Amino acid sequence: xxxxxGMLLTDVRFVEGLNACMNCGVCTAIxxxxxxxxxxxxxxxxxVQLKDESIIEELLKSETIWYCGQCMSCKxxxxxxxxxxxxxxxxxxxxxxxxxFVESEKGRQQFAIKRTVGENILKxxxxxxxxxxxxxxxxxxxxxxxxxxxxxxxxxxxLGASYQKQEAGTLRxxxxxxxxxxxxxxxxxxxxxxxxxxxxxxAQQAEKMKLEFNDQTPNExxxxxxTEDNHNHQRNL
Amino acid sequence: MNPxxxxxxxxxxxxxxxxxxxxxxxxxxxxxxxxxxxxSERAFLKIMREELxxxxxxxxxxxxxxxxxxxxxxxxxETTSTVIARHFALMTEMGYxxxxxxxxxxxxxxxxLLETWKHFPEEETKIHxxxxxxxxxxxxxxxxxxxxxxxxxHNREQIAAKSQFNLINQKTGExxxxxxxxGCHYAKIFPEKGVGGAEFPYVLAGMVESWGGNVVDxxxxxxxxxxxxxxxxxxxxxxxxxxxSKKKFESMKPYEPDxxxxxxxxCSMFMDRWQYTIxxxxxxxxxxxxxxxxxxxxxxxxxLVLGYNPWDLxxxxxxxxxxxxxxxxxxxxxxxxxxxxxxxxxxPLKPEILMV
Numbered sequence: 001x002x003x004x005x006g007m008l009l010t011d012v013r014f015v016e017g018l019n020a021c022m023n024c025g026v027c028t029a030i031x032x033x034x035x036x037x038x039x040x041x042x043x044x045x046x047x048v049q050l051k052d053e054s055i056i057e058e059l060l061k062s063e064t065i066w067y068c069g070q071c072m073s074c075k076x077x078x079x080x081x082x083x084x085x086x087x088x089x090x091x092x093x094x095x096x097x098x099x100x101f102v103e104s105e106k107g108r109q110q111f112a113i114k115r116t117v118g119e120n121i122l123k124x125x126x127x128x129x130x131x132x133x134x135x136x137x138x139x140x141x142x143x144x145x146x147x148x149x150x151x152x153x154x155x156x157x158x159l160g161a162s163y164q165k166q167e168a169g170t171l172r173x174x175x176x177x178x179x180x181x182x183x184x185x186x187x188x189x190x191x192x193x194x195x196x197x198x199x200x201x202x203a204q205q206a207e208k209m210k211l212e213f214n215d216q217t218p219n220e221x222x223x224x225x226x227t228e229d230n231h232n233h234q235r236n237l
Numbered sequence: 238m239n240p241x242x243x244x245x246x247x248x249x250x251x252x253x254x255x256x257x258x259x260x261x262x263x264x265x266x267x268x269x270x271x272x273x274x275x276x277s278e279r280a281f282l283k284i285m286r287e288e289l290x291x292x293x294x295x296x297x298x299x300x301x302x303x304x305x306x307x308x309x310x311x312x313x314x315e316t317t318s319t320v321i322a323r324h325f326a327l328m329t330e331m332g333y334x335x336x337x338x339x340x341x342x343x344x345x346x347x348x349x350l351l352e353t354w355k356h357f358p359e360e361e362t363k364i365h366x367x368x369x370x371x372x373x374x375x376x377x378x379x380x381x382x383x384x385x386x387x388x389x390x391h392n393r394e395q396i397a398a399k400s401q402f403n404l405i406n407q408k409t410g411e412x413x414x415x416x417x418x419x420g421c422h423y424a425k426i427f428p429e430k431g432v433g434g435a436e437f438p439y440v441l442a443g444m445v446e447s448w449g450g451n452v453v454d455x456x457x458x459x460x461x462x463x464x465x466x467x468x469x470x471x472x473x474x475x476x477x478x479x480x481x482s483k484k485k486f487e488s489m490k491p492y493e494p495d496x497x498x499x500x501x502x503x504c505s506m507f508m509d510r511w512q513y514t515i516x517x518x519x520x521x522x523x524x525x526x527x528x529x530x531x532x533x534x535x536x537x538x539x540x541l542v543l544g545y546n547p548w549d550l551x552x553x554x555x556x557x558x559x560x561x562x563x564x565x566x567x568x569x570x571x572x573x574x575x576x577x578x579x580x581x582x583x584x585p586l587k588p589e590i591l592m593v
Contacts, residue, residue: 159279178297189371
């Protein structure tokens with residue numbers, strides 16, 4: 001059986017993202033996540049480059065790997081050409097593959113992202129869509145967005161969009177044959193498998209947590225992972 | 238190196254330039270820009286075709302690139318790469334070689350894919366095979382990748398020559414003070430692919446200067462807007478997102494900017510919505526007299542300069558009111574037309590704190 005480090009090495013992002021890290025800490029200095037969370041990309045890279053299987057397994061089950069916001073500021077700054085955010089991507093992918101992501105509060109959130117953005121892609125052909133940005137889930141969007149959401153066909157028509165129409169133009173309805181191609185790409189490239197893996201381990205976790213879990217979104221488990229915050233993540237609390 | 242120039246500024250600046258195709262583009266639309274700024278993509282195509290006489294193809298078969306899902310780690314790299322390769326195939330089939338990309342996340346990913354294939358050619362072979370297996374399509378790699386703002390930058394003087402309004406306060410005659418934000422994935426991943434790189438952001442600054450404005454150079458100019466993908470998408474994480482935006486607002490406030498212009502559709506939306514959120518949460522506002530600092534996309538900024546109707550551009554979809562900026566620029570508008578649509582619908586509610 002491959003080692004965890006060996007599995008990480010099969011991801012080009014890991015190969016590209018980690019050369020020898022000299023622990024200078026520039027990545028941590030520039031990192032917006034390190035400023036907000038208990039997060040230190042310098043420490044993360046150092047832990048991974050030790051190639052210690054138990055440390056890597058601990059990371060895969062940890063909150064730590066889910067804090068990065070993928071802004072990639074670390075890529076610009078690292079004097080050794082490392083990219084901690086690429087290493088994080090490889091760690092997250094492996095954490096999902098092995099089902100370790102459900103062991104942390106932040107990791108369990110992958111289920112909520114799969115059920116929203118993930119399903120939008122295959123349903124609409126867009127990551128976000130006016131029907132899918134519900135004001136109840138997005139109070140920060142404010143009253144103007146609520147007005148847009150409730151009157152989307154009229155507002156989009158006013159702005160010359162092709163909303164819900166099968167033609168070229170802004171927010172057009174993506175044709176079924178194009179959605180079928182997306183689905184086929186997901187099937188061939190591992191996207192469908194990753195979705196199924198997230199569903200499988202999330203269903204098991206919901207059972208452990210005694211929370212309702214079904215095909216409907218939202219459900220009790222969805223609400224839990226979408227809103228729960230144990231308040232142990234932030235740096236200055 | 239130029240031996241006549243002891244500081245070698247010319248040769249140093251050259252490495253911050255990028256090649257931008259002059260015509261014949263395949264348009265890669267943005268999920269977020271279409272969703273929150275539909276008027277901007279429409280204005281982009283209008284300006285390209287009617288003001289700049291460029292050929293740009295808008296393909297109904299084009300879909301999301303899956304970028305938001307990719308950076309939230311719910312889809313594998315192979316999936317995103319193959320979806321992008323399908324876009325290359327559609328572009329190839331229509332006889333185009335140059336991409337105009339409307340989204341900074343997509344721009345970063347399209348660039349990353351081509352760069353990855355330089356270092357790992359076996360990955361390119363794999364994606365060719367996966368695309369063929371999934372769709373029976375084949376592709377040729379694009380000759381030129383431009384973010385759509387690069388193209389406006391490239392043509393900024395032509396737009397200036399057609400301008401109806403300038404970025405100048407009509408009452409004082411002074412240049413407007415403009416905060417520009419290029420978005421992390423425009424140049425932090427591959428600095429040489431963005432005008433000015435990550436350190437000397439110039440794609441929006443060039444437009445602002447050509448159209449009469451002054452760019453504000455404030456301490457947190459290069460800080461992330463705070464999107465953070467999963468750190469916004471999941472409600473429990475949104476403190477990260479708003480805290481990062483707040484850091485920028487606090488840093489820019491002493492310079493009293495007249496407006497913010499953003500490159501990335503996500504940044505444009507967040508810097509608009511988080512001003513509302515911060516106002517309602519703690520009563521802090523960053524503009525004058527209880528208003529926010531208006532946030533524009535570069536298409537909206539160009540459209541205003543060219544004299545387009547603000548409500549045709551979609552400025553009514555912003556939560557932070559743009560009227561203080563329109564008044565400064567001397568742009569006429571009809572307040573009664575702002576929320577007018579064909580059907581008789583109720584007006585949006587007013588926030589409790591933020592002035593609108």
